[in-house]
Amino acid sequence: MKELFLIIGAPGSGKTTDASLIARADVKITHYSTGDLLREEVASGSKLGKTIDGFISKGDLVPLDVVIDTIVSALKAAPTQTIIIDGYPRSVEQMLEFDKVLSAQNEVSLKGVFEVRVSEEVAKERVLGRNRGADDNEEVFYNRMKVYTEPLEEILSFYQKKRLHFIIDGERAIEPIVADIRELIGKIQSI
Numbered sequence: 001m002k003e004l005f006l007i008i009g010a011p012g013s014g015k016t017t018d019a020s021l022i023a024r025a026d027v028k029i030t031h032y033s034t035g036d037l038l039r040e041e042v043a044s045g046s047k048l049g050k051t052i053d054g055f056i057s058k059g060d061l062v063p064l065d066v067v068i069d070t071i072v073s074a075l076k077a078a079p080t081q082t083i084i085i086d087g088y089p090r091s092v093e094q095m096l097e098f099d100k101v102l103s104a105q106n107e108v109s110l111k112g113v114f115e116v117r118v119s120e121e122v123a124k125e126r127v128l129g130r131n132r133g134a135d136d137n138e139e140v141f142y143n144r145m146k147v148y149t150e151p152l153e154e155i156l157s158f159y160q161k162k163r164l165h166f167i168i169d170g171e172r173a174i175e176p177i178v179a180d181i182r183e184l185i186g187k188i189q190s191i
Helices: 015-025 034-043 047-056 064-077 092-103 120-130 138-149 152-161 174-189
Strands: 002-009 029-033 082-086 108-117 165-169
Touching (some): 015 174, 029 064, 120 138
Parallel strands (some): 002 082, 002 108, 029 082, 108 165
């Protein structure tokens, strides 16, 4: 059975960078970013990509069925037993639907949800400083923070009840953050 780890965090928390560094350092781990999976669809120029772009460009959530289909396809196609997905779930509805999908199959087991925690101040400084594209401006940042923080308490509570939630201090240098997550993955896998 494949083992899935989710990494969540505010925009600018470093979750995507953390996950990609972990996967690069360990060939037994595959990393998918929901944001990257969706952006790849946008870049393809497909009709679906244009629909997704309409949501992403405003900082809004992409419809649930599109996100779930994208993630499930990626999980099934993963070349490794251990998979990290960052940036998911971003709503209670996404979390509950994903939990339902995972519970209805026996190919993938959710083993941990790592919350890379940063203050809003640090997140804003990082996002506005990276200047990655048109969605890295103050208005979109505040909308993305609101989208992230509104359901956060309920999401954390859900995963805490399942004993899957782990907090990572995301305001440190990247090396200790990545080391902490890698160590946690190893501990969880050895249980």
